[in-house]
Amino acid sequence: MAFQLLVNILIAIIWQFLQNSFTLSSFITGFLMGIIILVILRRALTFNLYLVKVWAAIKLLLIFLTELIKANIDVIKIVLSPKMTHQPGIIALETELKTDVEVTLLASLISLTPGTVSMDFSKDNRTIYIHTLDCENKEKVLAGIHNNFERAIMEVTE
Amino acid sequence: MSVIEVITSIFVITGALLIFVSSIGVLRLRDVYSRMHSAGKTSTLGVMFLMLGVLIYFIPEGFNAKILLAILFVFMTAPLSALMVNRSAYRSDVPLEKNSIRDELKEDIENEKV
Known part of the structure; x- marks a missing residue:
């Protein structure tokens, strides 16, 4: 590259x-x-065109921006609702990403998206603990992160 | 009023409203962890909108890339500070609010995985 x-x-x-x-x-x-x-x-080149990675990075940025706006609408809804009925909790996310840079990127993206803030890492740096504002449906939160962010980050760094 | 002024005012007003909502959130939510949601995220987007407003207002005098750098640095530091506040609060045994239904970090701390 x-x-x-x-x-x-x-x-x-x-x-x-x-x-x-x-x-x-x-x-x-x-x-x-x-x-x-x-x-x-x-x-004729023996390596992959680096523009593929640039394009993947732009896609990651776009996913991130849309998620950021959705996150803010969600938080605003919870903050301005007259009765606070949300059920917060801490969940563990096991990531498939390998290097520390990728995990750091994932943790910051989690912090800026719908109802989730990363809190802590496990000793081997492969599990991120996330505080969610509404964790009634734990699988849905985890699947969203796996499908959106992990895949996009992998495309950029692989 | 020129077109640029109208667009600038839309951006600045949106940004100011977002920061206002974020401060209401800090007042209304009930524990440190939930408050960091409001303080960390909504104000980030608010600052982004304010900065974009500034960028657009000064476009007749030339494109100012420094403002984009300011947005970038806010984006880099806001999640980090939210994480550190949450982490240190949890390590000093600040309790979760009473509505909380799940705490997987506690189990792992007891199993000495963290």
């Missing part, structure tokens, strides 16, 4: 020399040219 980015920046700089103009806009044009060249040559 880092290597391909370097190749892309190199193409952009060569483009600047060819145009003999060293401005931001000529760099961006050159960068776009580099992307096009890499896309055309992708069959």
Whole structure:
């Protein structure tokens, strides 16, 4: 991934020399040219195109933003309801993610989404303890995190 | 009023309302852990809306990437501080509110997994 980015920046700089103009806009044009060249040559490359990962990261960001807005609507509903009938609780989430960076990312995403805040980690860093505002349906909360975030994070980091 | 002013006011008013609701939540919810939900999340989105409003208002004078950095840093630090407050509260035996129906962390602390 880092290597391909370097190749892309190199193409952009060569483009600047060819145009003999060293401005931001000529760099961006050159960068776009580099992307096009890499896309055309992708069959000849021995590695995967890094843009796939960039696209996965953008998808993760979009999932995150929609979840953030849903989270806020949920919290606002609970806060402004006249009778507080929600049933909070702490649940354990066993994650399939491998590296520490991924687990950290997952924990922060959990903290910013519907009714859940991460609280603590187990000793082997593979279980996240989550405080939920409404945990009547524990399986639903866990399945939501597994399907949305874990999958999206895996696509970015694998 | 120009178009930019209208869009800016929508963003700023939404942000201010979100922060207001977040402070009501801090007052109304009944234990530390639930309060961190309100303090951590709703105010993050509120700050995001305020910053986007500022960004749009100053667009005629040039795009200011520093404001996007401010949003990024709030997003990086807010979950972390919520986690640390919750963790230290739990470790110093602050009780859960009486409605709580589940506590899997307690079992694991007793089994010395945490």
